[in-house]
Amino acid sequence: MAIGMMIVLGVLVVAFILVMFVVGLYNRLVELRNRYKNAYAQIDVQLKRRYDLIPNLVETAKGYLKHERETLENVIKARNVAYAASQTAATNPGDAGAVKNLASAEAGLSGMLSRFMAISEAYPDLKANQNMMQLTEELTSTENKISFARQAYNDSVMAYNTQREIFPSSLIAGTFNFAPAELFVIDKAEEKQAPKVSF
Numbered sequence: 001m002a003i004g005m006m007i008v009l010g011v012l013v014v015a016f017i018l019v020m021f022v023v024g025l026y027n028r029l030v031e032l033r034n035r036y037k038n039a040y041a042q043i044d045v046q047l048k049r050r051y052d053l054i055p056n057l058v059e060t061a062k063g064y065l066k067h068e069r070e071t072l073e074n075v076i077k078a079r080n081v082a083y084a085a086s087q088t089a090a091t092n093p094g095d096a097g098a099v100k101n102l103a104s105a106e107a108g109l110s111g112m113l114s115r116f117m118a119i120s121e122a123y124p125d126l127k128a129n130q131n132m133m134q135l136t137e138e139l140t141s142t143e144n145k146i147s148f149a150r151q152a153y154n155d156s157v158m159a160y161n162t163q164r165e166i167f168p169s170s171l172i173a174g175t176f177n178f179a180p181a182e183l184f185v186i187d188k189a190e191e192k193q194a195p196k197v198s199f
Contacts, residue, residue, distance in 0.1 A: 025172045032163050033094070036156035036181050040093035043149040043184065047086050047106075050142045054079045054113075057135045061116075064126035068119050071112075078112040081105045096182035107186045113139075150184050157181040 058072050065072060085105035089098040117136075120126050127133075161180050164173035172178070
């Protein structure tokens with residue numbers, strides 16, 4: 001009877017250790033998933049700031065760039081597309097399609113902002129406008145913050161994806177449907193650069 005009790009006790013101890021190990025791996029995956037979602041929220045804050053700056057920038061330039069109406073409209077359209085993609089991605093930062101759409105929309109917006117800034121360079125009165133100088137300075141600062149936030153997000157996604165792919169975490173990830181997260185990558189080389197805003 002004592003040997004049987006020892007075997008049962010041994011099995012219970014091993015089962016308890018195994019359950020605690022699984023719980024630990026599960027909790028680690030949850031922690032890493034929450035980290036990348038928080039990192040995305042930081043990107044979202046900076047994107048919102050940029051989306052709020054763009055209409056002010058365009059409005060300030062409107063009086064000077066009367067012959068560039070199409071460019072101004074395209075900047076606002078690109079901003080609206082990026083804003084909509086941002087809202088979709090914000091509801092589920094783990095959705096690979098939403099993050100890819102946002103990266104594509106952001107690349108388009110960056111390209112339009114670069115064109116806008118290049119055109120505005122040709123207007124000395126606009127370059128000297130105090131409000132325009134302040135807005136472009138804020139935009140530059142925001143672009144830098146977006147870049148840092150995107151790097152932190154990608155680092156968090158990489159840590160999460162690595163953890164979910166290594167054994168034995170991969171078993172837990174598969175069992176509990178921990179889907180891979182998507183990196184926030186801008187595809188085209190010329191759109192990887194922040195818009196030039198030198199005044």
